[in-house]
Amino acid sequence: xxxxxxxxxxxxxxxxxxxxxxxxxxxxxxxxxxxxxxxxxxxxxxxxxxxxxxxxxxxxxxxxxxxxxxxxxxxxxxxxxxxxxxxxxxxxxxxxxxxxxxxxxxxxxxxxxxxxxxxxxxxxxxxxxxxxxxxxxxxxxxxxxxxxxxxxxxxxxxxxxxxxxxxxxxxxxxxxxxxxxxxxxxxxxxxxxxxxxxxxxxxxxxxxxxxxxxxxxxxxxxxxxxxxxxxxxxxxxxxxxxxxxxxxxxxxxxxxxxxxxxxxxxxxxxxxxxxxxxx
Amino acid sequence: xxxxxxxxxxxxxxxxxxxxxxxxxxxxxxxxxxxxxxxxxxxxxxxxxxxxxxxxxxxxxxxxxxxxxxxxxxxxxxxxxxxxxxxxxxxxxxxxxxxxxxxxxxxxxxxxxxxxxxxxxxxxxxxxxxxxxxxxxxxxxxxxxxxxxxxxxxxxxxxxxxxxxxxxxxxxxxxxxxxxxxxxxxxxxxxxxxxxxxxxxxxxxxxxxxxxxxxxxxxxxxxxxxxxxxxxxxxxxxxxxxxxxxxxxxxxxxxxxxxxxxxxxxxxxxxxxxxxxxx
Numbered sequence: 087x088x089x090x091x092x093x094x095x096x097x098x099x100x101x102x103x104x105x106x107x108x109x110x111x112x113x114x115x116x117x118x119x120x121x122x123x124x125x126x127x128x129x130x131x132x133x134x135x136x137x138x139x140x141x142x143x144x145x146x147x148x149x150x151x152x153x154x155x156x157x158x159x160x161x162x163x164x165x166x167x168x169x170x171x172x173x174x175x176x177x178x179x180x181x182x183x184x185x186x187x188x189x190x191x192x193x194x195x196x197x198x199x200x201x202x203x204x205x206x207x208x209x210x211x212x213x214x215x216x217x218x219x220x221x222x223x224x225x226x227x228x229x230x231x232x233x234x235x236x237x238x239x240x241x242x243x244x245x246x247x248x249x250x251x252x253x254x255x256x257x258x259x260x261x262x263x264x265x266x267x268x269x270x271x272x273x274x275x276x277x278x279x280x281x282x283x284x285x286x287x288x289x290x291x292x293x294x295x296x297x298x299x300x301x302x303x304x305x306x307x308x309x310x311x312x313x314x315x316x317x318x319x320x321x322x323x324x325x326x327x328x329x330x331x332x333x334x335x336x337x338x339x340x341x342x343x344x345x346x347x348x349x350x351x352x353x354x355x356x357x358x359x360x361x362x363x364x365x
Numbered sequence: 366x367x368x369x370x371x372x373x374x375x376x377x378x379x380x381x382x383x384x385x386x387x388x389x390x391x392x393x394x395x396x397x398x399x400x401x402x403x404x405x406x407x408x409x410x411x412x413x414x415x416x417x418x419x420x421x422x423x424x425x426x427x428x429x430x431x432x433x434x435x436x437x438x439x440x441x442x443x444x445x446x447x448x449x450x451x452x453x454x455x456x457x458x459x460x461x462x463x464x465x466x467x468x469x470x471x472x473x474x475x476x477x478x479x480x481x482x483x484x485x486x487x488x489x490x491x492x493x494x495x496x497x498x499x500x501x502x503x504x505x506x507x508x509x510x511x512x513x514x515x516x517x518x519x520x521x522x523x524x525x526x527x528x529x530x531x532x533x534x535x536x537x538x539x540x541x542x543x544x545x546x547x548x549x550x551x552x553x554x555x556x557x558x559x560x561x562x563x564x565x566x567x568x569x570x571x572x573x574x575x576x577x578x579x580x581x582x583x584x585x586x587x588x589x590x591x592x593x594x595x596x597x598x599x600x601x602x603x604x605x606x607x608x609x610x611x612x613x614x615x616x617x618x619x620x621x622x623x624x625x626x627x628x629x630x631x632x633x634x635x636x637x638x639x640x641x642x643x644x
Binding site: 146147148149150152153195196198199212213214215296297299300301303304306307308310312313314315316317318319320330 | 425426427428429431432474475477478491492493494575576578579580582583585586587589591592593594595596597598599609
């Protein structure tokens with residue numbers, strides 16, 4: 087019998103991480119470990135090499151989650167998959183509350199920001215920061231917070247038995263989040279087959295020389311490797327050093343590995359965050 | 366007599382935009398127009414071609430402000446300068462309040478996020494989202510909100526006569542924000558001399574072809590142009606299209622302009638956001 091997979095997520099049951107985890111592992115039985123922070127998510131994987139981390143890495147509106155890139159790079163885990171999720175927020179409250187009784191709305195700061203126009207159209211409702219979207223819904227139910235609403239997914243509202251006052255209140259309807267699935271490197275082979283791999287996430291730093299980035303990208307292009315994302319980040323505390331986070335796609339895995347070998351002598355440092363199947 | 370410059374900022378007197386504006390225009394008399402949103406900042410410049418916009422564009426912790434990139438690209442203004450600012454937050458309250466009486470802390474969601482560790486060490490203080498850091502301080506004074514603290518700069522706390530409970534409460538001490546100065550294109554020549562220009566911000570899109578980015582970067586390197594930032598962004602609603610926001614530095618302005626001419630036939634679209642002196 088296949089053992090149930092344990093997935094560590096940031097947030098509560100019903101959070102977007104929960105939804106993304108169930109989408110990614112759609113045909114399997116999974117068990118969630120809900121963590122307060124992304125640091126805790128990686129601590130779970132360090133503590134139990136069979137645990138799998140699921141973490142948001144970028145959003146079409148909010149951009150890259152730089153802190154998660156940082157944690158991922160230093161975690162010693164390996165990325166084995168990705169999942170895209172369309173983010174839709176609703177506002178919900180206890181069944182006997184209504185628009186006329188709501189004075190506060192609780193949610194994660196990013197969710198509050200993504201509903202800015204909605205909130206500015208309801209100036210009498212005070213926005214209060216919480217650790218989690220679904221956690222705000224859970225909090226309202228547990229503490230029977232009358233007069234309080236939460237911003238979360240409609241799934242979370244239903245899970246906690248809250249009444250949806252309005253759905254799809256996000257400002258921008260093209261709101262997608264990309265999640266990465268990461269695990270202990272020794273477990274990677276169990277979670278994805280190299281034969282299916284057509285995407286890779288790498289991070290490298292460059293010598294402080296003119297044209298060093300163009301050399302690396304030219305070599306990648308000679309090896310028929312596509313870039314789907316590139317982002318430079320200053321190394322905090324080192325004024326002139328940059329890290330480049332790059333996502334690559336390719337048809338031929340051997341060619342891709344040869345390309346990595348070919349760029350390695352030209353970079354200062356390089357780390358493969360993971361090789362996986364594009365979603 | 367030189368006319369006083371009018372600077373449109375997002376936020377209140379004492380906000381980080383205010384501090385950045387006074388740093389950038391250190392030797393000049395300026396008059397601030399405080400706007401609620403970045404949209405309003407650009408509307409000010411559209412309404413009065415002599416007005417100058419000052420806007421945050423990236424932060425070492427929070428990353429790029431993608432929405433501001435978007436607004437800037439579509440604003441019809443031209444970037445004429447940049448200003449870096451070390452961001453330090455304090456927590457402050459009315460003079461007769463104290464740690465024992467504080468139950469809420471108000472601030473901008475990004476400031477709240479930058480003080481996460483501090484806030485989690487004070488679980489009995491509820492974090493409440495506001496439009497602005499300095500605005501939260503102003504609000505507390507105007508409404509004599511006993512039991513409420515604000516997270517803002519120490520300058521703002523002093524400006525509004527609040528008591529600083531603790532200074533430098535930000536999680537990461539290497540917290541820098543980069544601001545851009547933008548104005549009507551016809552006024553650009555009044556605000557910076559082309560002889561001093563050694564930096565440029567451009568945005569381009571590429572044909573969906575392998576190696577198109579490496580070609581562009583290779584040409585830039587042949588012309589001795591340095592990259593200090595590169596960020597790809599998916600075009601919202603167009604799955605396979607990307608915009609590349611790139612900052613360039615150079616010694617020779619003519620060479621730089623020739624490089625732009627040389628890459629133009631290879632890109633799908635290109636826009637120079639502005640040419641200015643590196644800060």
